[in-house]
Amino acid sequence: MNQGKRETKKNAKTGKQEEMKASQKQLMLTDSMRSMRSMSSEPTGGESEMLAELRKLRQENSETFKDTKLSLNRLESSMTEIKQQIVQLDERITTAENSVSVTDDRSIRQERAVGYLLRREASLAATCDDMENRHRRNNIRMYGIREGAEKDAMMSFITTLLHTKLKVPGDTEIKLERAHRALAPKPKESSAPPRSIIVRFLDFSVKQIILQQAWKQRDIEFEGQRVYFDQDYSPDLQGKRKRVREVIKQLKEKNIKAQSPYPAQLKLFLAKGVRVFPTLVEAQSTLKELGVDAIIERELTQDKWSTQENRRRNQMQLNPTDVRAIIRGDNGMND
Known part of the structure; x- marks a missing residue:
């Protein structure tokens, strides 16, 4: 029985000790909670700087x-x-x-x-x-007569010259409408070529007789100077005929017969026949075949002398x- 009391006392003592330990743990837990709360409510210096940043x-x-x-x-x-x-x-x-x-x-x-x-x-x-x-069909031009030879009497001078220098038929009546020097400045030097004389006939047939006879005689002289007779063409036509004459000159050097019919055509007498070209432009290919180097300018319109x-x-x-x-x-x- 005493032993049971001792065990009871022991158990009671043990219970008290355990209660004391539990109360101590509770106090420690409470203190730790308080410290944590204080730590969370009051930041440290580093945390303050971080918050400021x-x-x-x-x-x-x-x-x-x-x-x-x-x-x-x-x-x-x-x-x-x-x-x-x-x-x-x-x-x-x-x-x-x-x-x-x-x-x-x-x-x-x-x-x-x-x-x-x-x-x-x-x-x-x-x-x-x-x-x-x-309009110039009745005209001819005479070249090589010195200036002043007419002595202010051009009409009578030309009439006398034609009768004395040309062998025209006796029944040919030479009637002139007018005769004058070319409208160019008079040469100041005596050595300069004289101006040509333009002679207009009243009758076209008489003009043709005079011109053909002059071309036939060829060697016609006045005061030791040879006189040339030619048609009176316009300046533009004279330029065209001049270009054709230059081509004809080259053709003659190659022994090719050629002529220049009116106004400025090119007539070729070839082995395969006669060919007539109205302009040099149309004759360009043929001239190249013949070996003639001609400078030909193509104009806006080609004069074909059509109707x-x-x-x-x-x-x-x-x-x-x-x-x-x-x-x-x-x-x-x-x-």
Whole structure:
């Protein structure tokens, strides 16, 4: 029985000890909780610096965001202005393109008109030159007579010269309409070549007799100087005939017979037959085959000496639309 009491006391003592240990643990846990709460409520020095840096960074981010927003607003405004300028430039480019298109159309029409007018002018010039040469049919030119030999009596001087120097038929009545020196400045030096004398006959047949006889006699002299007789052609025709004569000279060096019929044609006497070319341009290929190097300029119109009816038929005509547009001065876009 005593043993049971001892065990009971022992157990009670043990229980008290365990309660004391439990209360101590509770106190320690409470102290630790308090220390943790104090630690969380009162930051340390390093944590304070970190918080200060975070607040500063937050403020800087806020200011940067404001600046970025202002920049975006300015950029949006600039983009709006650029868009407006692009729209204006697009309108100006469209207007410029339309203007260029109108100018191109007008330029094309003007080029056609200029081409037509150039050919028309060349055709009219050829017609005038033909009329001038027809008007000179009764004329001859005399070269080699010294200045002043006529002594202010040109008509009687030429008549006497023709009768004495040429062997013309006795029944040939020489009647002159006029005779004068070429309309060029009188040579100031005596050594200079004298001006030619232009003689116009009343009768074309008499003129032909005189000219043919002069060419037949060839050696006609006056005061020791040889006198030459030739047709009185216009300056333009003289230039054309001069070019043909240069070609004929080269042909004769190759023993090829050639002549220059009126007005400035080229007549070739070849082994395979006679060929006549109205212009040197048309004879260019044949001349190359013969080995003749001739400088030939292609003109706006080639004088074929065709009839007036053929000339009208072959004339280049402008489109009526072009004519109306040129007269109005616009580009004819509405036609």
